[in-house]
Amino acid sequence: xxxxxxxxxxxxxxxxxxxxxxxxxxxSGRRYFGAKSDFSERQGIDTRGVYTVQxxxxxxxxxxxxxxxxxxxxxxxxxxxxxxxxWCTSCGICSKVCPPQCIWIVRGEDPVTKRPIPQPEAFxxxxxxxxxxxxxxxFCPFDAIKMDHDYELASYDRTTYHIHDKARLSKPFxxxxxxxxxxxxxxxxxxxxWEHSDVVKExxxxxxxxxxxxxxxxxxxxxALLKANAPKPEPEPEAAAASTAVASPVAGEAxxxxxxxxxxxxxxxxxxxxxxxxxxAKEQSGE
Amino acid sequence: MTDxxxxxxxxxxxxxxxxxxxxxxPDSVKDDTRSGYSGVVVSKSQLVDVxxxxxxxxxxxxxxxxxxxDYLGVSDHMEMVYHAYRTSGGPPLVFKAQTERSNAxxxxxxxxxxxxxxxxxxxxxxxxxxxxxxxNLKRILMWDGFEGHPMRKDWREAYYEEDQKPFESxxxxxxxxxxxxxxxxxxxxxxxxxxDLGALKDDSAEESLYSGMGLGVDVSAYETEGIKTDKxxxxxxxxxxxxxxxxxxxxxLDGETVLSLEPVMGYLHRNHEKIxxxxxxxxxxxxxxRLDYISSMSNNLGYALAVEDLLASGAxxxxxxxxxxxIRVLMVELTRIVNHFWAIGFLLNDLGAFFTxxxxxxxxxxxxLDFFEATAGSRxxxxxxxxxxxxxxxxxxxxxxxNLLNDRVRDFNTMDYLTEMITERxxxxxxxxxxxxxxxxxxxxxxxxxxxxxxxxxxxxxTAGPLLRASGIPYDVRRAEPYSIYPDLDFDVAxxxxxxxxxxxxxxLDEMRESVRILKQxxxxxxxxxxxxxxxxxxxxxxxxxxxxxxxxxxxxPKGELGYYVVSEGDPKGPQNPWRxxxxxxxxxxxxxxxxxxxxHKVADVVAILGxxxxxxxxxxx
Numbered sequence: 001x002x003x004x005x006x007x008x009x010x011x012x013x014x015x016x017x018x019x020x021x022x023x024x025x026x027x028s029g030r031r032y033f034g035a036k037s038d039f040s041e042r043q044g045i046d047t048r049g050v051y052t053v054q055x056x057x058x059x060x061x062x063x064x065x066x067x068x069x070x071x072x073x074x075x076x077x078x079x080x081x082x083x084x085x086x087w088c089t090s091c092g093i094c095s096k097v098c099p100p101q102c103i104w105i106v107r108g109e110d111p112v113t114k115r116p117i118p119q120p121e122a123f124x125x126x127x128x129x130x131x132x133x134x135x136x137x138x139f140c141p142f143d144a145i146k147m148d149h150d151y152e153l154a155s156y157d158r159t160t161y162h163i164h165d166k167a168r169l170s171k172p173f174x175x176x177x178x179x180x181x182x183x184x185x186x187x188x189x190x191x192x193x194w195e196h197s198d199v200v201k202e203x204x205x206x207x208x209x210x211x212x213x214x215x216x217x218x219x220x221x222x223x224a225l226l227k228a229n230a231p232k233p234e235p236e237p238e239a240a241a242a243s244t245a246v247a248s249p250v251a252g253e254a255x256x257x258x259x260x261x262x263x264x265x266x267x268x269x270x271x272x273x274x275x276x277x278x279x280x281a282k283e284q285s286g287e
Numbered sequence: 288m289t290d291x292x293x294x295x296x297x298x299x300x301x302x303x304x305x306x307x308x309x310x311x312x313p314d315s316v317k318d319d320t321r322s323g324y325s326g327v328v329v330s331k332s333q334l335v336d337v338x339x340x341x342x343x344x345x346x347x348x349x350x351x352x353x354x355x356x357d358y359l360g361v362s363d364h365m366e367m368v369y370h371a372y373r374t375s376g377g378p379p380l381v382f383k384a385q386t387e388r389s390n391a392x393x394x395x396x397x398x399x400x401x402x403x404x405x406x407x408x409x410x411x412x413x414x415x416x417x418x419x420x421x422x423n424l425k426r427i428l429m430w431d432g433f434e435g436h437p438m439r440k441d442w443r444e445a446y447y448e449e450d451q452k453p454f455e456s457x458x459x460x461x462x463x464x465x466x467x468x469x470x471x472x473x474x475x476x477x478x479x480x481x482x483d484l485g486a487l488k489d490d491s492a493e494e495s496l497y498s499g500m501g502l503g504v505d506v507s508a509y510e511t512e513g514i515k516t517d518k519x520x521x522x523x524x525x526x527x528x529x530x531x532x533x534x535x536x537x538x539x540l541d542g543e544t545v546l547s548l549e550p551v552m553g554y555l556h557r558n559h560e561k562i563x564x565x566x567x568x569x570x571x572x573x574x575x576x577r578l579d580y581i582s583s584m585s586n587n588l589g590y591a592l593a594v595e596d597l598l599a600s601g602a603x604x605x606x607x608x609x610x611x612x613x614i615r616v617l618m619v620e621l622t623r624i625v626n627h628f629w630a631i632g633f634l635l636n637d638l639g640a641f642f643t644x645x646x647x648x649x650x651x652x653x654x655x656l657d658f659f660e661a662t663a664g665s666r667x668x669x670x671x672x673x674x675x676x677x678x679x680x681x682x683x684x685x686x687x688x689x690n691l692l693n694d695r696v697r698d699f700n701t702m703d704y705l706t707e708m709i710t711e712r713x714x715x716x717x718x719x720x721x722x723x724x725x726x727x728x729x730x731x732x733x734x735x736x737x738x739x740x741x742x743x744x745x746x747x748x749x750t751a752g753p754l755l756r757a758s759g760i761p762y763d764v765r766r767a768e769p770y771s772i773y774p775d776l777d778f779d780v781a782x783x784x785x786x787x788x789x790x791x792x793x794x795x796l797d798e799m800r801e802s803v804r805i806l807k808q809x810x811x812x813x814x815x816x817x818x819x820x821x822x823x824x825x826x827x828x829x830x831x832x833x834x835x836x837x838x839x840x841x842x843x844x845p846k847g848e849l850g851y852y853v854v855s856e857g858d859p860k861g862p863q864n865p866w867r868x869x870x871x872x873x874x875x876x877x878x879x880x881x882x883x884x885x886x887x888h889k890v891a892d893v894v895a896i897l898g899x900x901x902x903x904x905x906x907x908x909x
Contacts, residue, residue: 005728012723016647045699045707050650061687061697063661065679092458097829099570101454104461116459124463133573133670138678139829147664163463181688217688 019049064180067134067147069127069164070094076172076223080230086170087144087196089118094136094145102129103136118198123166127153142197143187149179174219181217188213194222298373304345304380312337319383323600323836323855326381331393334384338369338399347371347380349762350400350749352839352850352871353407355414357388359440361856361866365391365416368852370839374746374760376767379839386416388439395421402749405879413438413560428553428908434477437558444561445475451864452566518546521890525554529637529894532904536881536893543889548882552875555908563868567830568594571868573670578849578870579906580667582626584618584659585844587672592770593840593851594674594833601834604675605823610816611676612772617705617809618659618671619842620802624713625652626845627795630753630901631720634792637898638733644723651716654708661685661701674831676822681813702814709806717799725793734788738884738896741786748880751873752847754900757794758786764843772812778805788899798845833863846901847873870909874902 053060073087095103104126108119136145148171155161177184193200193210200210211229216222299307305327308316315330316337329337341347352370365386370379384393395418396403407418408427415436418424426433435442446466448454456462524535533554539546559578563571575590576583598604607615632648656666661682663671671678685704687697724730740750745758755762761782765773781797783790824831833855841850850871855863877900885893 013643045704050646063657063664063682063685063687063697065662065664065682066660067664090459093829095457095461096453097569098453098457099566099573101452101457103457104463105458106461107459122461124461126463126465131573132665132668134664134678135569135573135670135829139827141827159465163465178688182682182684182686 016049020051022049023047023051062149062151064182066149067132067137068151069130069132069148069153070125070136070145070169071148071171072123072166072169073144073146073173073176074170076174076219078223079173080227082199084170086119087142087173088120088123089142089144089198090116090120090123091118091141093139093141097135097139099133099135100129100131102126102131120166123169125164125169126162127164128158128162143191144196146176146180174223177217177219177222185215185217189215194225298346298375301378301380304341304347307345308337308340311340316382319381323597323834325837326379326383328383328385331384331386334394335396335399337382338371338396341371341380341382342399345380346373346375348746349374350396350402351379351751351841351848352852352869353396353403353410354852354869354871355410355416355438356854356867356869357414357438357440359388363388365414367393367410367416368837369396370850370852372767374762374767376762378768381839390417391415392417392419394419395424397421400749401747402876402879405875409875412436413558415439426553428556430553432478432482434479434482437561444558446470450565452570523890523893525551529897530904531633531898531902532907534902534904534907536897538885538890538893540890545885545888545890545893548885548893550878550881552878552904552907555904557909559870559909560868563870564865566868567864568674568833569829569831571865572672573668575870576668576670577905578872578909579626579844579846579874579903581629581903582619582622582845583667583669584622584663584671585842586849587669588615588619588771589840589842589844589849590851591672591674591840592842593838593853596838596840597833597836597853597855598674598831600836601832603824607676608816608819608821608823609772610680610813610819611821611823613809613812613816614677614681614821615672616771616773616776617806617813618662618669618677620805620809621655621658623802623845624799625655626901627753627799628652628716628720630845630898631724631792631795634788634895634898634901635724635730637894638730640729647723648716648720651712654712658685658701658704658708673822673824675824676820680821702810705813706810709803709810713799713803713806717796717803721796725796730792731789733892733895734792734899735785736787736789737888737892738788738791738899739786740880740884744880744883745786748876748883750847750877750880752844752877753791753794753798754847754877754880756781757783757790759784764841764848768841770842776805776808788895791899830863833865837867841871844873846903846906847877849873870906872906872909874900874904874906875909878902878907 075082075085075087077083079085090105090107092105092107095101095105102125104122104124105120106122108117108121109115110117132147134147137147153162188194191197191200192213194213195203195210203210211225214225216225305316305318308327309318312329312333315333317328319326319328349372350369351372352368354368356366356368358364358366365388367384367386369382369384371382372379386393391414393416395407397407397418397420404421404423405427407421408424410416411418411421411424412426412429413436425431429437437444447470448456448466456464519540521538521540522535523538524530525533530536535551535554537549537551539548559574562574566574571590572587575586578586595604595606599606628648628651632645635644635648636642659669659671660666663669663678681701683701685697685699685701740748740754740758742759745755745760750758751762759782761780763780764770765778766780778801781794781801783794783797835855837852837854839850839852841848843849848871852867852869852871853865854867856866881897881900884896888896
């Protein structure tokens with residue numbers, strides 16, 4: 001019979017059409033109201049249909065190992081011993097292993113002796129050149145440079161915003177734990193401590209011991225561990241529990257020249273406030 | 288296609304073949320005695336004869352790769368390197384022809400293997416080696432107004448910084464400056480002396496439009512079968528969705544019928560190989576992702592195999608563990624499925640079924656890419672393989688945590704996810720596609736008998752992959768020269784015999800089914816090898832010392848044979864960079880046969896034939 005092929009074809013199309021709403025129907029409107037975490041099955045094993053993700057209202061889940069342009073790990077602002085200290089020792093391995101050579105590092109120098117010190121004086125990444133390969137994070141011996149999950153880097157002016165300086169690159173350890181808890185745990189396990197491997201060595205030398213590794217996925221818990229182990233514990237019993245460490249990426253650590261840049265500071269403050277708001281909203285929605 | 292009085296084809300080993308050649312040509316065939324090198328060096332005067340003997344008497348009928356190396360500063364000569372294989376399988380016979388750098392010239396092998404056409408043009412374009420007897424020796428990747436031959440060692444790119452990475456300016460006194468501030472564009476470009484830039488301006492007269500093609504075709508009336516028609520030159524592309532990128536086909540038409548077709552490429556050329564020589568060995572891995580960006584995992588594997596081949600002659604080399612190999616096979620077979628879904632979907636696009644079938648085909652691809660992302664960190668630019676292993680083990684769980692940037696939570700057991708995907712989802716998706724398309728009246732009438740490529744031509748043109756196998760040649764590198772754990776695995780080399788678009792579509796379905804079959808065997812191997820190390824080297828070494836020598840690593844990429852020819856000149860003091868890094872790109876070489884396949888068909892079929900070759904311009908143009 002003529003026309004059967006067309007009807008069959010239309011049948012296939014209409015089945016796919018309805019399948020693309022299967023997820024929405026399954027959640028019957030919760031896509032628009034209620035907690036976002038309800039969509040756990042959206043990218044699941046048994047998802048059917050070509051569904052639509054309504055970016056930017058909805059975002060697709062990125063896995064822990066997802067890599068976007070790198071950032072530098074620094075201690076949280078409420079770290080008991082060295083708040084805001086860089087994990088980077090400016091050894092330069094990342095800049096050597098970088099395939100497109102997009103990392104520029106100024107090694108720190110002691111102002112008096114002119115000997116190198118394990119602190120980067122400046123750190124630049126040209127995000128226009130970065131190819132997101134992840135070598136810097138893979139080969140960093142100090143777990144100090146990590147690949148970020150924040151892929152929304154679009155801006156109106158590439159010359160101003162696309163070269164990330166140290167202030168912009170620095171993000172607290174708690175942030176790293178929040179985006180990749182499994183990896184952070186694996187690395188801490190390999191170091192044997194939640195602290196920087198150099199700190200572990202120093203403390204050992206001094207006859208003490210660094211905070212031993214205990215598996216946890218909560219940055220607050222790590223902070224509590226650090227505080228409990230600090231030589232002079234601050235009398236702030238509430239701090240560890242209440243604050244989930246939305247730390248200032250620049251707190252106390254930025255070189256003077258960069259801190260003086262008012263515009264940059266304002267931008268950072270704004271970003272920080274936005275992040276804090278987001279975090280608060282998430283906590284309110286009952287996580 | 289050759290004369291009938293041939294001696295029986297020999298089937299002995301490579302050593303036998305070399306002995307035979309040396310006995311036949313005692314003066315012009317010599318062993319390549321350099322340390323780390325293999326094969327023979329043939330003198331220029333008898334190159335064509337030797338090639339003909341190789342093909343007709345020794346059975347090396349398939350010329351996989353022809354490329355040049357510039358040994359400036361080492362022995363100051365240029366060298367053409369050829370890798371010839373038997374389509375019955377086995378290792379290559381490598382032969383080389385040397386020439387001086389100034390006035391470099393080598394006889395063309397185009398009469399023996401027409402498949403060297405583009406490769407010789409590339410060697411002329413990038414190295415400035417002339418090929419005596421090549422009928423159409425002109426630039427292929429660079430444009431006509433380009434000065435110099437960029438792959439020569441003494442040529443420097445516009446944004447030249449240093450010969451080799453890592454660059455000095457990065458550390459410890461990192462001084463950031465954008466490349467374009469140091470070398471302002473426009474002031475760093477040279478033109479040939481005899482180039483008249485004014486003549487390049489398009490004055491939009493119709494004649495100049497056509498004469499610009501360089502085909503020598505003028506728009507003049509001529510007569511066929513009593514009807515006066517115009518021979519018409521039409522540019523398909525470079526900006527056209529049917530070309531799958533930026534690719535141009537200059538088609539000469541008689542009415543609707545194609546008289547001749549010439550592919551024009553290079554719009555996406557970035558001198559990948561020069562970048563590869565500036566790079567250190569490990570640096571190249573993420574660059575290979577960008578060749579055939581649909582199948583980055585298998586690009587990675589090919590490069591890893593080539594460099595491992597070199598490393599293996601060194602002292603501290605340990606081959607990848609079984610688990611690493613199993614993960615590699617898992618990844619490349621998933622990649623093959625991704626690629627073939629993509630190829631079939633877009634073939635349907637080219638046939639005019641705009642995007643509905645394509646989206647059905649690539650829906651399942653999302654799941655695979657999700658898995659790649661969770662394992663390697665990126666959906667397409669995977670950068671996952673390493674020399675002697677892979678970058679990371681499979682994650683225990685495919686997991687996304689809620690954080691400031693990401694509002695979705697997701698948590699699956701990786702093995703459950705893989706098992707479900709391999710045993711349920713992928714076979715179902717392949718069957719769906721089969722059901723929708725294979726018996727479709729329209730697909731059949733558009734594809735059966737169109738774009739026929741006879742088997743002997745498929746071999747002569749050095750085509751590879753589905754294109755070769757759909758013409759009835761069961762040649763698959765995984766079986767012909769096995770690598771990784773393929774010898775342990777049970778699968779068939781898919782082959783079809785009609786050599787038309789329809790068979791190229793069917794063979795992709797067959798190959799996906801074979802891939803699923805392989806994947807089903809890989810799953811238990813993964814379970815069993817859990818906990819084994821995935822990297823057998825020293826993880827901290829980011830600048831491996833690569834022993835001196837040459838290596839050709841090749842894999843059966845979804846699009847065909849992907850080969851990497853790498854040469855290490857191993858300066859033990861300085862940082863180690865490849866001396867030569869050549870990519871034998873299947874998309875590039877498969878295009879050699881495009882003109883022949885399109886002849887006599889209609890314009891609309893050209894688009895479908897191109898779609899059936901399945902090219903990716905990232906790889907074609909490099």
